[in-house]
Amino acid sequence: xxxxxxxxxxxxxxxxxxxxxxxxxxxxxxxxxxxxxxxxxxxxxxxxxxxxxxxxxxxxxxxxxxxxxxxxxxxxxxxxxxxxxxxxxxxxxxxxxxxxxxxxxxxxxxxxxxxxxxxxxxxxxxxxxxxxxxxxxxxxxxxxxxxxxxxxxxxxxxxxxxxxxxxxxxxxxxxxxxxxxxxxxxxxxxxxxxxxxxxxxxxxxxxxxxxxxxxxxxxxxxxxxxxxxxxxxxxxxxxxxxxxxxxxxxxxxxxxxxxxxxxxxxxxxxxxxxxxxxxxxxxxxxxxxxxxxxxxxxxxxxxxxx
Amino acid sequence: xxxxxxxxxxxxxxxxxxxxxxxxxxxxxxxxxxxxxxxxxxxxxxxxxxxxxxxxxxxxxxxxxxxxxxxxxxxxxxxxxxxxxxxxxxxxxxxxxxxxxxxxxxxxxxxxxxxxxxxxxxxxxxxxxxxxxxxxxxxxxxxxxxxxxxxxxxxxxxxxxxxxxxxxxxxxxxxxxxxxxxxxxxxxxxxxxxxxxxxxxxxxxxxxxxxxxxxxxxxxxxxxxxxxxxxxxxxxxxxxxxxxxxxxxxxxxxxxxxxxxxxxxxxxxxxxxxxxxxxxxxxxxxxxxxxxxxxxxxxxxxxxxx
Numbered sequence: 001x002x003x004x005x006x007x008x009x010x011x012x013x014x015x016x017x018x019x020x021x022x023x024x025x026x027x028x029x030x031x032x033x034x035x036x037x038x039x040x041x042x043x044x045x046x047x048x049x050x051x052x053x054x055x056x057x058x059x060x061x062x063x064x065x066x067x068x069x070x071x072x073x074x075x076x077x078x079x080x081x082x083x084x085x086x087x088x089x090x091x092x093x094x095x096x097x098x099x100x101x102x103x104x105x106x107x108x109x110x111x112x113x114x115x116x117x118x119x120x121x122x123x124x125x126x127x128x129x130x131x132x133x134x135x136x137x138x139x140x141x142x143x144x145x146x147x148x149x150x151x152x153x154x155x156x157x158x159x160x161x162x163x164x165x166x167x168x169x170x171x172x173x174x175x176x177x178x179x180x181x182x183x184x185x186x187x188x189x190x191x192x193x194x195x196x197x198x199x200x201x202x203x204x205x206x207x208x209x210x211x212x213x214x215x216x217x218x219x220x221x222x223x224x225x226x227x228x229x230x231x232x233x234x235x236x237x238x239x240x241x242x243x244x245x246x247x248x249x250x251x252x253x254x255x256x257x258x259x260x261x262x263x264x265x266x267x268x269x270x271x272x273x274x275x276x277x278x279x280x281x282x283x284x285x286x287x288x289x290x291x292x293x294x295x296x297x298x299x300x301x302x303x304x305x306x
Numbered sequence: 307x308x309x310x311x312x313x314x315x316x317x318x319x320x321x322x323x324x325x326x327x328x329x330x331x332x333x334x335x336x337x338x339x340x341x342x343x344x345x346x347x348x349x350x351x352x353x354x355x356x357x358x359x360x361x362x363x364x365x366x367x368x369x370x371x372x373x374x375x376x377x378x379x380x381x382x383x384x385x386x387x388x389x390x391x392x393x394x395x396x397x398x399x400x401x402x403x404x405x406x407x408x409x410x411x412x413x414x415x416x417x418x419x420x421x422x423x424x425x426x427x428x429x430x431x432x433x434x435x436x437x438x439x440x441x442x443x444x445x446x447x448x449x450x451x452x453x454x455x456x457x458x459x460x461x462x463x464x465x466x467x468x469x470x471x472x473x474x475x476x477x478x479x480x481x482x483x484x485x486x487x488x489x490x491x492x493x494x495x496x497x498x499x500x501x502x503x504x505x506x507x508x509x510x511x512x513x514x515x516x517x518x519x520x521x522x523x524x525x526x527x528x529x530x531x532x533x534x535x536x537x538x539x540x541x542x543x544x545x546x547x548x549x550x551x552x553x554x555x556x557x558x559x560x561x562x563x564x565x566x567x568x569x570x571x572x573x574x575x576x577x578x579x580x581x582x583x584x585x586x587x588x589x590x591x592x593x594x595x596x597x598x599x600x601x602x603x604x605x606x607x608x609x610x611x612x
Binding site: 013014015016017039040042043046047063064065069070072073076077080081092094095097098101102104105106107143144 | 319320321322323345346348349352353369370371374375376378379382383386387398400401403404407408410411412413449450
C-alpha cells in the first residue's frame with residue numbers, strides 16, 4: 001500500500017511554456033489514475049515518463065479548458081499508437097458529446113473501447129471500486145458543474161503475527177490466507193484461537209483528496225476528513241480575495257483553513273494564477289492556518305509510504 | 307512588400323516536448339495569418355513571441371488533431387485575456403460545431419465576434435481578399451476534406467521614376483498618387499506623357515503556398531506555379547512510400563518533384579513522422595528532384611524580402 005502523485009501541470013487558465021494547466025497522475029495501492037487533462041497533458045506525460053499504457057481511468061473535474069482540453073489529443077494519440085485496452089472517462093455531462101463529435105469529424109475509429117461515465121450527482125457518490133481502491137466524488141462550488149475526487153485504499157488483509165503462529169504446530173502454511181482474512185483458528189482439541197491473537201491490524205489505508213476548482217466551502221470537510229493528502233486549489237492569495245469570490249476560486253489561506261478543519265495530514269497547493277511570479281507566497285499564506293503545506297510544481301512527485 | 311514565415315510546429319501526429327504539431331504564423335505584405343493550430347500552438351506563439359493581437363485570421367487545413375486541436379484553447383485564451391477584436395476562422399465543416407459545443411459547455415461567453423467561414427468547395431476558391439493580399443484554397447488529397455492555402459500579395463503601386471518626373475516642372479507632388487495609380491499625365495500644351503515614361507513597374511508580388519496534408523498530386527501544380535515559397539508536407543521518406551500512399555501523405559522526394567514541376571523558387575519541407583530522428587535525410591531526398599530545399603524547424607523564421 002502506497003501513494004505516489006506526479007504533478008504534470010499546476011497552473012490555472014492559460015498554458016505557457018513553463019506553466020502547464022492542471023493534470024496529475026496518481027498511483028495508489030497498485031492502481032493508476034489520471035486526474036484532469038489540460039492542454040498539453042500528453043506531452044507532459046511523455047516528459048515525466050508516465051507510460052500511456054498505465055492510464056485506464058481518467059477523472060475530469062469539470063469542462064473548463066485548463067482541465068479538459070488535452071483529453072481529445074490524448075485519446076487521439078492512444079488511437080494512433082494502436083491502443084487496444086479499454087479507457088474509462090469519468091467526467092461531467094458534455095464530455096462524451098464533445099469527444100465523440102471530434103472523433104467523428106477526424107474520421108477516427110478507435111481500436112479500443114472508450115467508456116464514458118457521466119457525472120451529474122450533486123451529492124458525493126462512489127464512482128469507481130475494485131478490490132484495492134475506491135473513488136468518490138467531492139461536489140465542489142465552481143462556476144460550472146465540478147467535482148473533486150477522493151481516492152481511498154481499501155483496508156488490506158490482516159498481517160500474520162509469526163511469533164504467535166509458531167506456538168501452534170497445527171497451523172500450516174495453507175491456513176495463512178484464512179488468518180489474513182480474519183478467521184479464527186480451531187485447534188484439534190476444540191479450542192478456538194481468536195484471529196486477533198494470531199494476526200496484526202492491517203496497514204492504515206491511505207487516501208488522497210483532489211479539490212479543484214472551488215470557492216471556499218466547508219461543505220466538503222466531512223468528505224475529506226483525515227485524508228493523508230489534500231490537494232486544494234489556491235488560485236489566488238488573500239490580496240485577490242474579491243476576485244476569488246467572483247470567479248469561485250480559493251485563496252491559499254482558505255485552502256489552509258479547509259486543511260485545518262478537515263484534520264488532513266498534508267496540504268498540497270496548486271492552480272496558481274499566472275499573475276503570481278513567486279509561488280512561495282502561497283505556502284507562507286496557507287501556513288498561517290495549517291502547518292504541513294506542500295507546493296505543487298511541475299514534475300514534482302509526492303510519495304507517501306505506508 | 308515582404309514575406310516572413312515563423313514555424314511554430316512542424317511534426318506530424320502526436321506532440322512531444324521537442325516536436326510540436328503543425329502551426330505557422332505568416333506575415334505577408336503587412337497582413338498576419340495563423341495557419342493550422344495543433345495542440346500547444348498557443349504555447350508556441352508565446353514562446354516565439356508572436357503577439358496574440360496580430361491574429362485576426364486563422365486558416366485550418368483539415369480537422370485532424372495535429373492541425374486543429376489547439377484552436378479551442380487559443381480561442382479560450384483570447385477570451386480570458388478579454389480580447390475585443392473580431393476573429394475569423396476559415397476551416398472545413400465541423401470546426402464551428404466543435405468549437406461552439408465546447409464554448410457552450412465551458413459557459414464561455416466571448417467578448418469578441420467570432421466568425422466561421424466554412425470551406426466545402428472541391429475546386430480552388432478565393433476565400434479572403436483585402437487591398438494588400440488575397441488567399442485561395444488549394445484542394446488537397448487526404449483522408450479527410452483538406453485544403454492548402456495560397457497567400458498572394460496584390461500588385462502594388464507603380465514606383466515614381468524621379469529622374470523622369472523632374473524633367474516636367476508641371477508635375478507636382480499632388481500628382482504623384484495618380485502616377486502611382488498608373489495614370490498618364492496631361493501637359494498644359496496638350497501633350498500626353500504615358501505613365502510608363504514616368505514610373506517604374508511595381509515590385510513583383512510575393513506568394514506562399516501551404517500544402518499539408520496530401521498524397522502526391524500533380525493537380526495542385528497549376529495553383530502553386532511559380533510561388534516564391536512552397537511548403538509541401540513530407541511525412542515520410544521513400545523507404546515508407548507504401549505507408550505514404552495508404553495514409554495519403556507524401557515523401558520528401560515527391561515534395562521535391564512537385565516543387566520542380568511547379569517551378570517554385572524555394573521548397574520548405576515539414577510534417578515529419580516522428581519515426582525519423584534525423585530530419586536532414588528529408589532535405590537530401592528532396593534535393594534529388596529539386597535544388598532549393600529548406601527544412602522546417604520549430605522556431606525557424608523564413609524571410610523573403612522584395
